Amino acid sequence: MAKRVLVVDDSKTMRDMVSFTLKREGYETVEAEDGMDALQSSTVGNFDLVISDVNMPRMDGITLTKELRTKPQFRSTPILILTTEADGTKKAAGKAAGATGWIVKPFDPDQLLGVVKRVCR
Amino acid sequence: MSDFEQFRQTFFEECDELLQRFEEVAGNLQPDENDNETLNELFRAVHSIKAGAGAFKLERLVTFAHELEDFLDQVRSGTIHLQTGDPDLIVQSGDILHTLIEYAQAREEAPENLEADVLEQVRQRNPKGGQFSEVQSAEKPRQSGKIKYTVKFRPHRELYEAANEPQLLLEALTDLGETEIEIDTSRIVELSKTDPMESYFDWIITLETESGIEDIEAIFEFVDGDCDLSIIPDETIAEETDDGEVLTSQNPIEVSTTPQNQNDKADGEKAKPSKGSIRVDLERVDQLVNMVGELVIAQAMALESISSEIGIEQINQLQALEDLTMRTRQLQEGVMAIRMQPIKALFSRYPRLVRDLSKKLDKNVNLILEGEATEVDKTIIEELADPLTHMIRNCMDHGIEMPADRVGMGKPEEGTVRLSAEQRNGRILIRVSDDGRGLDPDKVVAKAVKQGLIQEGEELSKEEIEMLIFRPGFSTASEVSDVSGRGVGMDVVRRNIQKLGGRITLESQKGKGSCFTLALPLTLAVLDGMLVATADERYVIPLSSIVETVCPAANQIKEMPDGGSVLSLRGNAIRLIDLCGCMGLSRKGLTEPLRKLAVIVETEFGRHVGIVVDELLGQQQVVIKSLETNYYRIPGVAGSAILGDGRVRLILDVDGLSALLPKSPISKSKTVSEIPAENEIQTIASGG
Numbered sequence: 001m002a003k004r005v006l007v008v009d010d011s012k013t014m015r016d017m018v019s020f021t022l023k024r025e026g027y028e029t030v031e032a033e034d035g036m037d038a039l040q041s042s043t044v045g046n047f048d049l050v051i052s053d054v055n056m057p058r059m060d061g062i063t064l065t066k067e068l069r070t071k072p073q074f075r076s077t078p079i080l081i082l083t084t085e086a087d088g089t090k091k092a093a094g095k096a097a098g099a100t101g102w103i104v105k106p107f108d109p110d111q112l113l114g115v116v117k118r119v120c121r
Numbered sequence: 122m123s124d125f126e127q128f129r130q131t132f133f134e135e136c137d138e139l140l141q142r143f144e145e146v147a148g149n150l151q152p153d154e155n156d157n158e159t160l161n162e163l164f165r166a167v168h169s170i171k172a173g174a175g176a177f178k179l180e181r182l183v184t185f186a187h188e189l190e191d192f193l194d195q196v197r198s199g200t201i202h203l204q205t206g207d208p209d210l211i212v213q214s215g216d217i218l219h220t221l222i223e224y225a226q227a228r229e230e231a232p233e234n235l236e237a238d239v240l241e242q243v244r245q246r247n248p249k250g251g252q253f254s255e256v257q258s259a260e261k262p263r264q265s266g267k268i269k270y271t272v273k274f275r276p277h278r279e280l281y282e283a284a285n286e287p288q289l290l291l292e293a294l295t296d297l298g299e300t301e302i303e304i305d306t307s308r309i310v311e312l313s314k315t316d317p318m319e320s321y322f323d324w325i326i327t328l329e330t331e332s333g334i335e336d337i338e339a340i341f342e343f344v345d346g347d348c349d350l351s352i353i354p355d356e357t358i359a360e361e362t363d364d365g366e367v368l369t370s371q372n373p374i375e376v377s378t379t380p381q382n383q384n385d386k387a388d389g390e391k392a393k394p395s396k397g398s399i400r401v402d403l404e405r406v407d408q409l410v411n412m413v414g415e416l417v418i419a420q421a422m423a424l425e426s427i428s429s430e431i432g433i434e435q436i437n438q439l440q441a442l443e444d445l446t447m448r449t450r451q452l453q454e455g456v457m458a459i460r461m462q463p464i465k466a467l468f469s470r471y472p473r474l475v476r477d478l479s480k481k482l483d484k485n486v487n488l489i490l491e492g493e494a495t496e497v498d499k500t501i502i503e504e505l506a507d508p509l510t511h512m513i514r515n516c517m518d519h520g521i522e523m524p525a526d527r528v529g530m531g532k533p534e535e536g537t538v539r540l541s542a543e544q545r546n547g548r549i550l551i552r553v554s555d556d557g558r559g560l561d562p563d564k565v566v567a568k569a570v571k572q573g574l575i576q577e578g579e580e581l582s583k584e585e586i587e588m589l590i591f592r593p594g595f596s597t598a599s600e601v602s603d604v605s606g607r608g609v610g611m612d613v614v615r616r617n618i619q620k621l622g623g624r625i626t627l628e629s630q631k632g633k634g635s636c637f638t639l640a641l642p643l644t645l646a647v648l649d650g651m652l653v654a655t656a657d658e659r660y661v662i663p664l665s666s667i668v669e670t671v672c673p674a675a676n677q678i679k680e681m682p683d684g685g686s687v688l689s690l691r692g693n694a695i696r697l698i699d700l701c702g703c704m705g706l707s708r709k710g711l712t713e714p715l716r717k718l719a720v721i722v723e724t725e726f727g728r729h730v731g732i733v734v735d736e737l738l739g740q741q742q743v744v745i746k747s748l749e750t751n752y753y754r755i756p757g758v759a760g761s762a763i764l765g766d767g768r769v770r771l772i773l774d775v776d777g778l779s780a781l782l783p784k785s786p787i788s789k790s791k792t793v794s795e796i797p798a799e800n801e802i803q804t805i806a807s808g809g
Contacts, residue, residue, distance in 0.1 A: 010165070012400075013132040013173040020128070055168050078284040084172050084190075100284045101343030106175030118293055118340070119285065 002028040003120060004045065008038040008052035008064065009082065014105070018051055018082075021109040022116070035059025039067055042074065049120045050079040051103065054090055062090075062097045069098035078119035132173040133226045134400070139166040140222070143215045145469040148476065150208035160197035163211065167193060170218060174225070182221045185236050189214050192247040201247060210246065212473065213239050267298065270337060272326040273351045278319050280347035291324065293340045298330030403499070406459050413449075413456045414647065414744030420449045421765035457644050458496070464542045464551075465493035467502045471513055471540060478517045485524050485534055486517055491541035497549050498644045504621055505551070505639075508614040512553040512637050513538060515611070520557030520635060530632070532556065549643060554636035560629035562586045569595065587627045591615040619776075622648065622665045624723070640665075648745050650762070650772060652738040653720060656706040660734075661743055661762055661772040666722045668729060670737060673719055688719055688731050695721060697731045698778055703757065722775040730779045741765075745772065757781060 005027050009015045019029040030047070032038035034056040042050075050068065052061040059067075061081050068074040078100040083090040091102050100119045103112060143166040146159050171186035193211075195201040217236045224231035272294065276287050294300055305323035315321070328337070337352050344350075424442050468490050475488040497505075521527075521536035528534050539554045562583065569575045569589045581589075589595060593612040618625045622642045629635035642649070642665065650661035651670075671690065678697070679687045688695045697719060701707075719731035743762035748755060748771075759774035 011135060011169045011173060013128055013135055013176065014169075016128050016131055017176060053172075055165050057162075057165065076281070076284050078286075082172075084168060084175070095283065095343075095346070098283055105172045106178075118289055119343070120289075 002026055003048040004028045006030050006047045006050045008032045010034050010056040021112050035064035038064055047077055053082045062093050065097040065099045136170055136222045139169055140219050147212045147215055148472045152203045152205045164193040164197055179225045182225055188243050192243050195247055210242055267329050267331050268354050270328045271353045271355050275323045275349040276320045277347050280344050285344050294328055297332045298328055301327045409456050413453050417449055417453055418763050422767045425765045460499050461496035462499050462502055464495050464497050468493050484521050486521055486536045486538055489539045492543045495542040495544055500645050501621055501641055508617050511614050516555035520555040522558050549641040551639040552636055556634040559631045559633050559635050561631050565589055647742050650741055650743050652741050653734040654736040654738055655701045655734045659770050661770050666775045668721045668723050670720045695729050695731045697733050699733045724776050724779045
């Protein structure tokens, strides 16, 4: 069964690119515009992976990660945060909140898939 | 369109929205005030632009956005305090982003030093900021042979808590080369004492690979701090790199296991209501608008055919049809609403303009925006941008006096420009007003005489004088300024507004200020028209250009030497156009129309012309169909429409029709000496 990925980013460009790359590899994606939106989507069905931007209106990716980790069905779901550059503080904040890893933007499709395969069983 | 192109387009569309928001928000920034919500928004906009730009390898944009983002980040975190000049710097940076994006979109290289100046200023304000250097994965010297590593890996419970999976890490190691994996189970406790979240395994992996140690470290990047890890290159298979440098090291590299600084403060972002919008191609919306337009016509046709042969048995049909009529109209309104946008998108450009101009002109001006929520057709919004800019410039340059002069006149030092929008009687009214010096009628007349627009001694009403400023080439400013130019504007403004089916008027009081009023249709897709008939043919005259309709008495009409005729109306001579003759029709044996009506229309430059028709058939909304795309352009015809009876009717272009008239005399000049008594004129209807 195709793995389901929740893609959270307020930028449609980023969402499109992540989704497109994953779909081409046979993943199924669900998109959300920000943390709040993602929390809503998270109640519908199970996900094998969450990829979330950090800076978003309403609810940022760090808060989203924390919120998801409080939900039993997300306790062992890998969560990757999207950071713009090798920003140590964001990575650390993400990790502290329970993120599994991160993807540094800009990424190319191979990089993205490489990271996804490292965390998604 | 390739996927990549699609992403690119999405990116640029998104940039537009982000920049618009950026400009809107940046315009409100105040020095000494680190308003977090505002700064967060600015930061996010730049951040998103940068991320997208990176994906498309727009390096200059990335570099600029990065430094700006860093600066904004420092400001919002309070490390840097906004000083005087900073808001301007941020606004300027927005402009640079805008320009860089425009160049990127056109796939052109931006001028070399475009951003240099602003970038330098940003750097000066944020000297500690990380200057952006693209982290290039510099080709590392590749060792020529394989190295054997021993990797010792003991996961902590935190590793599992973050949903990392040792198995996947081990698989990733296996991808690097040949591995031998040993599992150390010595820590395993009795089953009853096990904690399901705890880890009891240690792994020892021997890996023989050509990859460098950093590749191995990269695999464990995410679990750094959540495990004990040591990577020891213990046996060198090939000792030398291409350069002959010995790479082996006997020192184990211990990866730090202390958790990193937990900087997880959530950005205190204000909740914004979700709009849940979708992006739709404008063309699709227009198609929909057109289709609904056709539906309205079809429905009107059905109604007409049924009501013409009404009998008892048709009553029910008629009722059903009227219900359908109502629904169709609702559908039409709903579809039209898709094209409507709050005028705020347009208005929000102007605080910036006013601010910049205030500085340039050394005037103190406060801009008041009203009715920003008023919804207007998207095309109208786009077309209004330039005219409004021009009018505001005019108000600020010519209208508002210098602060000292204002105080001398007992006015507040700060001038006020007011921009308002409202919907009234199915039209949008937009007003641009100022409390400046107003129009000086004597000066305007003198100027107009000098420029040959009117003759000396000609008597003009206040309204007529005000209309003079819309004549081409008219300007009263004695000096040409680079702010509002030499008056080549108001006529263009007027023409643009007329093209939109709107009308512009000016009211002014000397010393008190002036007010431009734009009256615009709600939408461009349907036109409110007056259906007229001449010689059995029907035409549509746009309601917006109709001033009034009169039924003139015989003695009001004078024949002119050139064969034309003139109507004398309340002291004015108005050129008449016989629609029948104009359209090459003959009245089939009737030498005189049974009942002659003159529809007085306003043409360009406020000139009034009377169109002579036989009958007025009533007002009707019509869907405009372009004649040019289906046939070719005909002078005097603006387009066509299909009416309820299913027949195609032409929509008249009043400017085009009046151009068919002989050039002289001008309607406004008083060539008719007889002024008829008011009661001779029967005003039938007035439109507009």
